[in-house]
Amino acid sequence: MKRLLACTSFLAVALTACQPANSDVIKIGFIGPLTGDAAAYGVDTLNGVQLKVEEINASGGIDGKKIQLVPEDSKCNGSDAATATQKLTGVDHVVAIVGGSCSSETLAAAPIVEATKTPLMSPLSSSPDLTEAGEYVFRDYPSDALKTKAMAAYFKAEGFTNVAVITENTDFAQGFRQSLAKDFGTFVFDEVVEPGTKDFRSLVTRLKSAEFDVFVANGQSPATISAMVVQLREQGLTQLAITHDAGQAEETITIGGDGVENLQAINVPSLGEETAFGKNLVEKHGKPRGAIAFAGHAYDAVGVLAQAIDEVGTDGAAIQKYLNDLTSYKGVVGDFSFDDNGDVVGINYKLIEVQDGKWVELRDAPVQ
Amino acid sequence: MTFLLHVIAITAMSAPHILGYNLILGKGKILHFGPLGTSIIASYVTFLVTMTFSNYFLGLLAGLVAVVAVSSLFAWISFRMEPDGFGVMSIAMHLSFLAVVLNWHSVTRGALGIPRVPRFPFLETPADFALFAVVIVVLWIAFLWVLDRGSYGRKLAALSEQEWQAKSLGIDRRTVHWVAFVVVGLGALLTNIQFHQYIFLVHPNDFNFAYLIFMIMVVVAGKPGSIFGCVLSLILLSFLREGIRFLPLDADVLGPLRLIIFGVILLGVVYWRRDVLFPKPRSI
Amino acid sequence: MQLLVNALIAGSLAALIAGGLAVVYGVLGVFNLALGQLALIGGYTTWWLYQVLHLPLGLSIILGLACGALVTWVTFEIAVRPFFKHHRFLPLVTTIAWSMILDGLILLVFEERPRSILPGLKHIYEFSGIRISLEQGLLILATLVILLSFAYVFHRTSLGRRIRAVVQHEHAALSLGVPAGLLHGFLFVLSGVFAAAGGIFIGIDQSLTPTLAFPLTIKAYAAIIAGGKGNLWGAILFAYVIALLEQLLVGVHWFGAFYVPAGYQQTVALLFIIVILLIKPAGFFGNSSRTA
Numbered sequence: 019m020k021r022l023l024a025c026t027s028f029l030a031v032a033l034t035a036c037q038p039a040n041s042d043v044i045k046i047g048f049i050g051p052l053t054g055d056a057a058a059y060g061v062d063t064l065n066g067v068q069l070k071v072e073e074i075n076a077s078g079g080i081d082g083k084k085i086q087l088v089p090e091d092s093k094c095n096g097s098d099a100a101t102a103t104q105k106l107t108g109v110d111h112v113v114a115i116v117g118g119s120c121s122s123e124t125l126a127a128a129p130i131v132e133a134t135k136t137p138l139m140s141p142l143s144s145s146p147d148l149t150e151a152g153e154y155v156f157r158d159y160p161s162d163a164l165k166t167k168a169m170a171a172y173f174k175a176e177g178f179t180n181v182a183v184i185t186e187n188t189d190f191a192q193g194f195r196q197s198l199a200k201d202f203g204t205f206v207f208d209e210v211v212e213p214g215t216k217d218f219r220s221l222v223t224r225l226k227s228a229e230f231d232v233f234v235a236n237g238q239s240p241a242t243i244s245a246m247v248v249q250l251r252e253q254g255l256t257q258l259a260i261t262h263d264a265g266q267a268e269e270t271i272t273i274g275g276d277g278v279e280n281l282q283a284i285n286v287p288s289l290g291e292e293t294a295f296g297k298n299l300v301e302k303h304g305k306p307r308g309a310i311a312f313a314g315h316a317y318d319a320v321g322v323l324a325q326a327i328d329e330v331g332t333d334g335a336a337i338q339k340y341l342n343d344l345t346s347y348k349g350v351v352g353d354f355s356f357d358d359n360g361d362v363v364g365i366n367y368k369l370i371e372v373q374d375g376k377w378v379e380l381r382d383a384p385v386q
Numbered sequence: 387m388t389f390l391l392h393v394i395a396i397t398a399m400s401a402p403h404i405l406g407y408n409l410i411l412g413k414g415k416i417l418h419f420g421p422l423g424t425s426i427i428a429s430y431v432t433f434l435v436t437m438t439f440s441n442y443f444l445g446l447l448a449g450l451v452a453v454v455a456v457s458s459l460f461a462w463i464s465f466r467m468e469p470d471g472f473g474v475m476s477i478a479m480h481l482s483f484l485a486v487v488l489n490w491h492s493v494t495r496g497a498l499g500i501p502r503v504p505r506f507p508f509l510e511t512p513a514d515f516a517l518f519a520v521v522i523v524v525l526w527i528a529f530l531w532v533l534d535r536g537s538y539g540r541k542l543a544a545l546s547e548q549e550w551q552a553k554s555l556g557i558d559r560r561t562v563h564w565v566a567f568v569v570v571g572l573g574a575l576l577t578n579i580q581f582h583q584y585i586f587l588v589h590p591n592d593f594n595f596a597y598l599i600f601m602i603m604v605v606v607a608g609k610p611g612s613i614f615g616c617v618l619s620l621i622l623l624s625f626l627r628e629g630i631r632f633l634p635l636d637a638d639v640l641g642p643l644r645l646i647i648f649g650v651i652l653l654g655v656v657y658w659r660r661d662v663l664f665p666k667p668r669s670i
Numbered sequence: 671m672q673l674l675v676n677a678l679i680a681g682s683l684a685a686l687i688a689g690g691l692a693v694v695y696g697v698l699g700v701f702n703l704a705l706g707q708l709a710l711i712g713g714y715t716t717w718w719l720y721q722v723l724h725l726p727l728g729l730s731i732i733l734g735l736a737c738g739a740l741v742t743w744v745t746f747e748i749a750v751r752p753f754f755k756h757h758r759f760l761p762l763v764t765t766i767a768w769s770m771i772l773d774g775l776i777l778l779v780f781e782e783r784p785r786s787i788l789p790g791l792k793h794i795y796e797f798s799g800i801r802i803s804l805e806q807g808l809l810i811l812a813t814l815v816i817l818l819s820f821a822y823v824f825h826r827t828s829l830g831r832r833i834r835a836v837v838q839h840e841h842a843a844l845s846l847g848v849p850a851g852l853l854h855g856f857l858f859v860l861s862g863v864f865a866a867a868g869g870i871f872i873g874i875d876q877s878l879t880p881t882l883a884f885p886l887t888i889k890a891y892a893a894i895i896a897g898g899k900g901n902l903w904g905a906i907l908f909a910y911v912i913a914l915l916e917q918l919l920v921g922v923h924w925f926g927a928f929y930v931p932a933g934y935q936q937t938v939a940l941l942f943i944i945v946i947l948l949i950k951p952a953g954f955f956g957n958s959s960r961t962a
Contacts (some may be wrong), residue, residue, distance in 0.1 A: 051639030054596070054881075058783065090631060090643055095591035096499075097581070101392060104512070105631060108388035122589040129586050141471045147501045187488050189497045210489065212937075213497075214885070217878040219676040219915040241784030241877045252794050253672075253801050271785040273877050417759065441942065473762065474891045475947055478940035481888065485937040560686055595884065599766060606763060642774035649770030656763050657752065664757035 043086040044079070044327060046071070046320065047106035049117035049127060051094035056237060058204030059119045059312050063141050065303035066088055066313030067116050070320035072302070080328045092118055096126035103127040107134040113332045114139070116319045119312070121145035121189045128152045135334035137341065139323060141315035144193050149359045154338055156360035158319050158351070163197055165262060168367040168383045169284050170201035173232065177267045178258075182207035182230040184221060184246055186214075186238045194262060195236055208228050213238060222253045235261040235281075240269035240309065258282065267309040271375055282371045284383050285311055286351040311351070318349030319341045391512040397624040398519035399580040402526045402606050404620055405613065406573025409530065410566045411602070412610030413539070415470050415664065420460060420476030421601065422593045424571050426483045427456045429578040430494055433503050439513075442506065449575055457571035461564040487590055494555075499589030503582050515584050522576060524591035530613055533569070542566060542638050543611070603648065607655045610663050643665075672801065673917045679806050679875070681913030682813035685906045687868040689817065692905035695894055697857050698838050700754045700761040703888060704745055704769035705865050706883030710776060712738035712866020713873035717785045718892030720740060729788075735866050741772075742862020746855055769883070776880050787873035809871050815915060816867065824895035826903070833857065892943040912942055 048067050051060035068087060075084045088110045090102035099118050106112045107130060114137045120125045124143040128151040131138040134138070140157040149161060173181065183205050185195040192210070199205065209221055209229050225233070233250060235242035243265040250259060259278075263285040270278055289358075299306065299313055306313055323337070325347065330336040344355050346364070354364040369385040403421065410416050431452040460479070464472045479483055481518050489663025492501070511514055533539060544552040566664045582588045600623070608619030630644055656663065687709060694702055716734030719725045725733070749768040753760035794803050824830040835843040836850050868886075872878060893912055897904025916938045932962050 021456060053645065053777070057641065057777075071730045080478045087815055091644075093596070095594070096585045096587040096589050097396065097592060100585045101396065102631070104389050104392040105628075108392070120591070122499055122587060122591050123760070125499070125587050125589075126585045145498055147498065151501075186643075187497050189499065203901070212485070212488070213880070215884060216872075216882075217676075220673055223676065239784065239879075241879055252797055252803060269784055273784055275410075304937070402836075416760070461950070462942075470762075471895055471947055473701075474888075474895050475761075475944060477888060478892065478943050482937055482944070485934060485940075489934060504953050599770065602763060602766070639778065642777040645770045645774035645777070649767045649774065652767035652770070653749065653764055656760060656767065658754050660753060660760055664759050665764070668778070 044083050045086045045112040047112035047115040048089040049092040049102045050119045052091040054093045056094040062117050062306045062312040063316040066316030067320050070317045092123045094120040096122045099123035099126040103130045107136050116321045122234050128155050137337045139319045141319040158362045159315050160365055166198040166201045167385045172383050178231040180206040180230040180323045183234040185210045185236040186212050188238045191238050218246050218249045222249050232258045240267045244270045244274035248274050251277045263311040278372050284367050314350045318351050322347045391516045393628050398523050399415050401523045402573040403577035404601050406570040408605045408616040410570050414542050414566050417452050417473035418476050420480040423483045424456050424574040425578050426432055428453050428575045433588050441662035452570040453575045457567040461567040477599045484540050501587050505583040525531035529577050603652050676919045677914035678810050681910035682810050683871050685909040686864045688890040688909040691890045692894050692902045693857050694861045703765040705773035706887040707769050708862045709869030711741050711882050712877045713869030714780050715928045716870045717787045735863050738866025739859050739863050742859050746858045777801030784877045784879045786877040850930045895943050896946045926948040
């Protein structure tokens with residue numbers, strides 16, 4: 019029985035490996051972690067992508083052709099991402115790919131999209147290694163450099179000199195930490211915990227005897243970030259706590275309750291759930307599992323790719339040239355364009371705070 | 387066509403390690419759950435040395451030495467413990483290696499992984515890799531076959547059936563088991579050198595438990611201890627795993643469904659193979 | 671001192687799970703690797719009943735435990751009973767398979783979201799420099815109560831004597847009329863209830879995510895192996911010891927010179943077993959003898 023099943027899937031793979039390209043639809047691929055530890059971001063980015071695809075199709079598609087989304091699960095590791103990308107380029111012959119979320123996925127997909135000249139846009143990978151990943155690799159998620167410059171500028175403006183950081187040991191949070199260290203300087207308390215840790219009590223106990231002005235909750239998910247802040251407050255520490263876009267989510271408040279009151283975050287603007295985009299997303303796909311920012315970047319990734327396809331057609335090289343020459347694209351995450359390496363520039367940051375159980379935008383957080 | 391070649395390449399590359407694992411778990415009935423720990427050491431040492439000195443030979447040599455050392459460590463620990471204790475301990479060691487890799491940033495770049503790993507100069511396209519991987523696997527199978535059919539295979543099987551009786555016949559448990567661990571280590575080295583240069587990346591996420599469970603499944607499904615059974619089940623299970631992508635299901639249902647399907651398959655396969663996997667010890 | 675309290679909190683969470691597991695291991699000789707998932711199911715069910723259906727907390731907890739017991743019984747019937755008589759190690763693999771199935775089901779039903787049974791800041795009490803919340807205090811007390819009542823049953827009642835008889839020598843117990851088969855099932859389900867309790871505690875104190883099952887299981891096994899096969903109290907003791915080590919390792923300014931990087935906190939449990947097992951391969955309180 020199992021062998022029969024396996025044989026049929028083998029045949030399926032072999033047959034579909036030689037599929038002619040269907041010219042009635044424009045295929046766009048997606049790779050992201052839909053299962054595993056990082057599934058929260060994968061599902062959120064997929065929902066953002068799906069939202070935009072549905073919108074475009076509802077208003078007629080691109081040049082009359084509908085977009086067909088082909089999602090693949092890359093489970094936040096390189097080998098599955100490579101296989102997923104191979105399938106998308108070799109079997110489905112997609113025009114462009116949105117993904118990956120984890121930096122390891124994007125790094126593994128990069129050589130394949132370079133070889134097949136398929137533009138890839140990552141909505142979430144922040145690793146600095148991606149800057150040189152290739153000509154066909156773009157991202158509309160800023161390399162950590164931008165975000166941390168904004169945070170460092172904020173600290174300097176407020177006169178904070180002693181900064182305490184607890185980081186979750188994932189590529190996303192580690193990239194942030196190293197970049198912040200470069201932009202700000204040394205931290206007075208700098209600890210890295212295993213991914214998924216929820217018990218910060220002993221670290222917080224040590225923090226009690228440390229002198230610091232602000233605490234950066236550098237976690238990977240709302241669960242860990244709110245645990246950090248809540249346990250900080252439980253031990254009586256009242257210093258300012260600040261996090262980044264991974265923490266600005268409804269879940270942080272749901273889990274943290276009063277503990278996360280006055281928690282600040284630096285994030286791209288207009289991504290709260292009261293905005294038009296947020297309302298739309300929640301209506302069609304439910305509340306985001308991670309942070310709404312992830313869906314926002316994915317939404318814009320599809321948007322800018324669709325605009326490129328609309329202007330120059332489905333040839334990979336033409337799209338790549340268009341993206342490089344693009345001067346500005348107005349998306350929900352901001353008004354942005356791409357530099358020579360495919361990294362995004364132009365995204366503004368705002369300072370946001372939890373007030374009375376809701377995220378409220380305070381003011382701009384300029385990158386300086 | 388490229389996709390098919392890619393799947394063949396990946397399957398053939400993962401074969402040496404799994405076949406080695408088949409020897410130790412399937413034939414030797416040694417509960418070793420730490421082969422990925424050996425993989426971690428093999429990959430990181432080989433590629434770090436290669437990239438630091440820009441010399442593949444040096445990297446391979448370092449990898450070989452490291453792998454034999456780690457395998458010997460596992461073997462030594464297995465001699466000191468009861469089988470179930472060793473099972474848990476090997477998982478503990480795997481997780482410890484992973485923790486070291488994640489935390490020792492200055493050397494391993496931690497959670498960021500090592501991107502743009504250099505390839506062998508003669509390997510470029512998926513077709514090249516597929517061919518190379520298949521050649522290596524065939525040679526490895528030949529080596530394992532000779533080992534299996536010769537006196538070594540008989541000794542290993544004897545030890546797994548009745549350990550003290552075998553010892554009383556003069557079979558040295560320590561040597562035979564040590565060789566088994568080293569074979570797993572060599573398989574790990576072969577697999578990991580090919581695999582990581584193919585995807586250009588060494589990253590801690592590639593060494594997590596999902597993969598160990600896949601290895602156990604392959605060994606249990608193909609008659610444990612039989613080389614060709616293992617190869618067949620590897621091919622079938624790999625194609626099944628990738629074939630599931632083609633099912634027209636909603637993406638966020640597909641993931642959990644995949645877990646459930648593989649869980650059911652593993653359960654069914656253990657039930658089917660329960661006599662071969664862990665045979666009822668015969669008493670006089 | 672705060673560190674000790676932290677250790678008590680963390681240790682209580684682990685002790686229940688480890689204790690249940692030790693009983694199963696001692697009696698049946700099997701490893702139940704689906705235990706983490708059973709804890710999660712207990713926690714998630716309680717969350718659902720309390721936060722979604724808005725049942726009172728006490729009722730939610732009881733029903734959560736009942737649900738955990740039910741799923742554990744199913745686990746026993748599917749993954750353990752058909753196999754463990756055949757060979758002791760088979761359930762190792764079948765429980766892994768079953769844990770994958772449970773993982774998939776949990777993901778489908780509860781989605782990839784963190785859930786907290788009692789969200790928000792807890793009421794903190796402070797005395798002599800130690801801060802502890804009401805909920806945490808209750809949790810520690812509840813754990814102690816459960817463990818003590820189990821101890822009482824185990825050592826003072828006839829049921830407990832029967833259990834201990836089965837642990838020592840199953841065939842002899844059978845010949846004396848002790849229903850070993852029933853007791854096996856009972857003990858297994860009991861371990862599942864303990865695990866569910868542990869899961870509920872985690873849901874109250876921290877939050878539940880679908881992926882926290884596996885590290886829990888590993889830590890529980892660390893405690894058991896260190897404590898010695900079949901020794902219930904050894905396992906519980908070591909659960910607390912491991913928790914203490916984890917908190918101390920990161921919290922103390924060693925030799926006034928350096929702090930251990932927090933990333934190694936979880937590794938402590940693992941390194942600890944490695945060291946114990948090298949010194950005393952049968953565990954601290956076990957007997958060292960290798961049988962053919």
